[in-house]
Amino acid sequence: MLGRHVYRVSPVGSGGWSVHKEGEEQPRTNRPSREEATRVAFDLASADAPSKVVIEERGGAIATERLFGADTATALERQAEGQDPNPSSSPRR
Numbered sequence: 572m573l574g575r576h577v578y579r580v581s582p583v584g585s586g587g588w589s590v591h592k593e594g595e596e597q598p599r600t601n602r603p604s605r606e607e608a609t610r611v612a613f614d615l616a617s618a619d620a621p622s623k624v625v626i627e628e629r630g631g632a633i634a635t636e637r638l639f640g641a642d643t644a645t646a647l648e649r650q651a652e653g654q655d656p657n658p659s660s661s662p663r664r
Contacts, residue, residue, distance in 0.1 A: 575638070576622040578612040580605060582629050590615065613637070 577593040588608035589598035592615070599615060602608040609626055616622040620640025628634045 574621070576616070576619045578616050578619075578622060578624045580608045580612050580624065580626040581631075582627065613639075 578599075579591045579593065581589050581591060582605075583589050583601060585601075587601050587603050588605045589601050590608050590612045591598040600608070600611055602611060605626070609624070612624045612626075616624045616637075616639045622639045624637045624639070626634045626636070
């Protein structure tokens with residue numbers, strides 16, 4: 572796959588939270604809290620870099636995103652601009 576693998580933390584009707592990798596039919600897991608689901612998503616994404624975790628609010632709006640690893644296109648663009656091609660992962664809002 573080119574680009575980043577995307578893991579999404581989303582609310583489910585039963586009150587819990589799911590971790591779903593985009594492109595897959597079934598969620599990877601369901602957890603009772605957003606915090607637990609987020610930890611699982613971070614673990615999956617860090618092992619599947621380059622990747623991104625998108626965490627949703629209950630209403631469906633994006634609460635935050637976090638990047639893991641550098642994708643080749645972005646690294647080359649950053650290098651061409653004289654920037655560090657592999658910045659550390661950090662939350663983006």
